Amino acid sequence: MSYKLGYYPGCALEASARDYSLSLERVLKEIDVELVQIKNWHCCGASAAHSTNHKLGMALPYNNLALAQQQGLKELFAPCPFCSRMLITTNYELKNKASLPAEMKSATELDYQPDINIINSVEIFKRFWDRIQPKINKDRLKNLKVACYYGCLLVHPPKILNYDDPEQPVFMDEIVKNLGAQPVDWEFKIECCGGGFTVSNEEAVLELSNKILEDAKENGAQAIIAVCQMCQINLDMRQKEIENKYNVNYQMPIIYLPQLIGLAMGIDPKELGLNLHFVSTEKVTLLESEK
């Protein structure tokens, strides 16, 4: 039976992270989960709004949540960690700061009870694991060693998100293991990739992302699994520059978690957007087609 799930794609998934949204939608279709987008959703403000004006940083997610509630949505899947963090933080602050609900109501002219459950990009697959499991063949990824990269936003700030161990998270590793792949024990699971500095301070991003790639490689990973499109783009798009600058050779595919799940399901790599990456994903896709 089809399961209808509230969906807040966020702006990146409509543009730079098409491969992320393609694979998500394809995998969820495979398990009969229908994504119901919020009508007229808009930017969540991400890091830009809340670092310039706290009220604006709360009002943008509030407005989105209020629209979702008007539409009767009880839960909302937000694959982008920036978005999910802002939505969860807004819920948290509404419950814990007495003056905020009235302020938000006057700013947006919309009512919202902060009880919409926000589901992040890892939780979604734990949630529907009973639908995923019958569709996968564990042998397809049998020899693949991967480094699960959570990034900083999925688990921070722990007091508000209260998700997994904030310093040594394991939830994604568990999913990857259940898919049949081998998660490697590595050190940089939650290390910063440089995030939005990719535009304003490229040098910083190259340095930070290089350390992540280096540690993944040293610990035997053949690919890095990401759930944040910002991480993915820094490690994938900037990888050639990193290799040139530091005179190294990684050729490390940066795969989204739903892409890996899709491969385990035997879905055509192209349908998963694996042909849209900067670094060739053949190491992973060929491994699969060899079988």
Next chain:
Amino acid sequence: MARIGVFICHCGENISRTVDVVKAAEAAATFRGVVHSVEYKYMCSSPGQNLIKEAIKEKKLTGVVVAACSPKMHEPTFRRACHEAGLNPYFCEISNVREQCSWVHEDKTVGTAKTIDLIRLMVEKTRKNHELQHIKVPITKKALVIGAGIAGIQAALDIADGGQEVILVEKDPSIGGHMAQLSETVPTLDCSQCILTPKMVDASRHENITLYTWSEVIDVKGYMGNFEVTIRKNPRYVKEDVCTGCGLCYQKCPQKKIQGKFDAGVGLRRAIYVPSPQAVPNVPVIDKDHCTKLLKDRCGVCQKVCPTGAIDYEMKEEIITEKIGAIVVATGYDLIPNNFYGEYGQGKYADVIDGLQFERILSASGPTAGEIKRPSDGKIAESVVFIKCVGSRDPAKGIPYCSKICCMYAGKQAMLYKHKVHHGQAYVFYMDIRAGGKGYEEFIQKGIEEEGTTYIRGRVARIFKKGDKLIVRGMDTLSGQKIELAVDLVVLASAMIPNKGVKELYQKLSISYDTYGWVSESHPKLKPIETSVAGIYLAGACQAPKDIPDAVSQASGAASKVLALLSKDELEKEPLVATIDKNICAGCNMCVQACPYQAIELKPIKDRKGNVLRYASEVNHGLCAGCGVCVAVCPSKAPDLAGITEEQIYAEIVSLG
């Protein structure tokens, strides 16, 4: 006719700043029964007390109301003054116009009005006071010391030297506590074992000390001077009176790879063991969770090799009850668990250890015989990072308080490391250096200037592994630079927390503890050794993080309190106790269940022939603490509390209109 005097204290400016004391005195003079009303700058001073005494004599006062600070502070002072002037002390009442009025108000009009009200109701109460006499209770001349670390040992020795009997209870197999685990001590670098062991031996040999190791206090009843304590002696499976301490059993035990408490997990012991070669008593104990004989009835090697037949697998726990006059709580501390900071990978990396583990590595009697071998591969650590304030002073993730001793021991450990690995490098990451104490600052400076310890001001953000090195990433906040150090070993100065299971013990003792589980002192400045329960004292780090000299001084202080108490034959007790009117009591048993001091019992009421007619509650005045719970729960108003009768409370309420 009541003749009451009202005495209003300025408390310097503490009260007079927000209370118009002159106006209050004028108002009080008009109250029914008041014949004298004055104010004075310091009522608790000698001239202030004389004002009260003279007024009692001259004006023939029958009651005194002092409007001043909390009765917790000076009620005894003023009651004594009244007694000296010939007035029964229980005709003296305190109106708390400082904590409950001047300190909590800013507006003088409000403060003055409230002060007048507070005096008015206390005058009404005083009008209905009765003469009360102290209750005398006999004292059991024996002390109990709970915990035999350095504080407990010192307290027990001092009490025993003072000529009183002491029961010393320790839950570990040996006495000595954490101090026995340490290598050398600050600031003189005395060997910890060398200065502690003689005291341990003294404690075990002293004719006035009875030692129960591997034992726990499981129940406490009674009150100051007359506690009844139940102790559980856990089975050692080795007969203490037969064992000669030869050690054959633990040399032959095949279960070799157990991480023991004494070596803090960095060394291994057998299933039958003594914690250390200096253990007191030097009698092994069998670890029932690892001994295959006890678990599966296989092996039995220790019994076969024991030349004196001391091994007894059938041994059962023993329950001992003791009558005790005074108790010293010396239950010590623990460190926060190893996996506390995920970003430091503790628990994941064998070479990230805490301070106590490093003490064992430094110790000549430790698992590496004092060589600085790191736990993962036994390689000599060529470089070590020490991180201070791990968990301490961290309200977000850890505990907000300072663990106090870490600055000194981290500095010491860096110094001792350098003494053992001359070419090695020690780094200390710090927030600031708190080296208050005799010779302490000089010690830290010596470490920096003469021993080459590198101090880096800043926090460590993350520790991770690269090859066989640990990468310590942090910040030098003096130069503003990011720092990455590749080192062999990381030692965390982990936050100190109360020992496991102490809260349950404190509940049995009915003593208060703070939100973290440290024992609360009766007064932070003037009663730092007393707990919230009379006759129970505290010593050492069970109160808060504390170093050895502080713990020892406090232990001697606690011992002197105990000796003073036990020097008397009888105890004078406040007569503010409940009495139950048997004619009203219906015997419903509610007060018996509600009484937190087990002071109430249902007793039969018999006719002349001895037939039981009904039951009624009776209060043991020795046990009663005057808390008033029975008064509150009784549906038929049978109990009443001397000094705070229902009639008096009603009069106070009515006086407010």
